[in-house]
Amino acid sequence: MSDSPTIYKLFAAKIDAALSSLEAEGVLPAGTSRQNVAVEPPRDSSHGDLATNAAMVLAKPAGLNPRVLAEAIVAKLAADPSVASAEIAGPGFINLRLDPAVWLAELSAIATLGSDFGRSQMGAGRRVNVEYVSANPTGPMHMGHCRGAVVGDALAALLEFVGNEVTREYYINDAGGQVDVLARSAHLRYREALGEEIGEIPEGLYPGDYLIPAGEYLAGELGDRFRDVPEEEWLPIFRAEAVEQMMELIKRDLALLGIHHDLFSSEAALHGAGKPDAAEAWLREHDLVYDGILEAPKGKTPEDWEPVELPLFRSTKFGDDQDRPIRKSDGSWTYFGADLAYHMEKAKAADELIDIWGADHAGTVKRIKAAVAALSEGQGKPIPFDVKLVQMVQLMKGGQPFKMSKRAGNFVTLADVVDMVGKDVVRFTMLTRKPEAQMDFDFDKVVEASKENPVFYVQYAHARIRSTMRKAAAEGFAPSGDAIDLLGAEELELIKQAAQFPREVEAAAKAREPHRIAFYLYDLAGAFHAYWNLGNDRPDKRFIVAENAALTGARLFLAEQLGQVVRNGLRILGVEAVEEM
Known part of the structure; x- marks a missing residue:
């Protein structure tokens, strides 16, 4: 589909046409770059509906005073019937008031x-891989993963x-020592079954009751052999089986939040396919990995530290403060070495990578x-590669x-929290602050049913609109776009x-910032309220003026479109637009 026609794109085109006309007249030099010309709301809404910096950014290359160029642009725009007024502010900004x-x-x-309002083709089909959650497969999701x-x-x-074109990916960290601990914990529960x-669960094993069903499943599948x-005979089998069981648990937990990934990539499979070795060979071929001595730790050097030659990635060439080892002294891969190979694999099928x-x-x-x-x-x-860092969530009451009861062992599960307050409350609340800011839940x-609770405030707006529609229908009124010219100044502000x-x-x-939609x-x-x-x-x-059916129809039409915008925004956030509250 094509981009949604919007006020800003419409007037960007009008301003562009005005500038082309000034070029044709010789006021602007031919081919002057308009890349930095912007059309946006003025900082103070009392100044108008739209503002443009066109005169400010084009005056210097045109060899003109900004206000002189602004006057020429204003003369063109003022002739447009959709422009009620065009005024010059300060050194050359142009403020426009639009015809109702x-x-x-x-x-x-x-x-x-309808549901396509706000869509665009800005992404132009670019393949973006978004990797998020990627929790270790050692237990259920907890609130540390939720945000x-x-x-x-x-x-x-x-x-x-x-x-x-987006791929939602989950990277399963199933190759580290924590998976062996999981396997041993599952084997203990298997024996219990x-x-x-x-x-008492021995120190060093996972104590959570969530492993009891895994033990029972394994006992049923494998018997007592x-x-x-x-x-050494059972560890590889229990490792694979326990990871599979935990991933099913994690997927069920994520489904409670309406989250479903397109792709689950296994670190163990990455190693099994020799991808880190291939990555190292490729990097050596391009002189990006070399054998060298790792720098001593900063500060006080540990007594047992010895200089060891390791394969080092030239990360200083790209802004890092030191080159990084991709293997340990025993030849096994560092976390960084495996992550590097994983990102190389992801990049083969994407134009852009984003990690949360x-x-x-x-x-x-x-x-x-x-x-x-x-x-x-x-x-x-x-x-392009972006990493979004998300701060932890502090549970409050x-x-x-x-402190909730911790049936999982030593943490509060996501499932418990969703059970207490619901999916929509959890999702919307997680987006009411920038992810890099601390959050209290x-x-x-x-x-709380108040303006101070953004989740309630937004959902209540939609519920009020739907309630108004039901009441209007019961009284014989329906939305109508035929008489919307009856709408006044207050209604126009809502449309704006x-x-x-x-x-x-x-x-x-x-900006890669979905929380902006929640703020909007x-x-x-x-x-609306x-x-x-x-x-x-x-x-x-x-909204319902019983003695004026035409005005009522117009206001209901307005309310209906406000509800549509709320639904479109909530759908991006994965939150339901409720019918009543």
């Missing part, structure tokens, strides 16, 4: 486009909404970015730290707010 018919046409455009899961999922939906009294045999990581991984961002930059250089293909506040949606979507997608929806809901309250004081401003 422009906003009414935008309202009709929302109705025509990154929601941010990644909403970002994937946002990028799809603007025309990207066979009737053995296992007593691995109960008393040496570890916990803030505790901040120290590894620079080296992985260096690795992807090296890959780009070696392949001659630029691969009534403003105090909250207060169980009382997130279900709704018309911002496509621009907000593209801005959020460019909160502001739109606020504008303010208008609703106006009707409480002035009956003539209510």
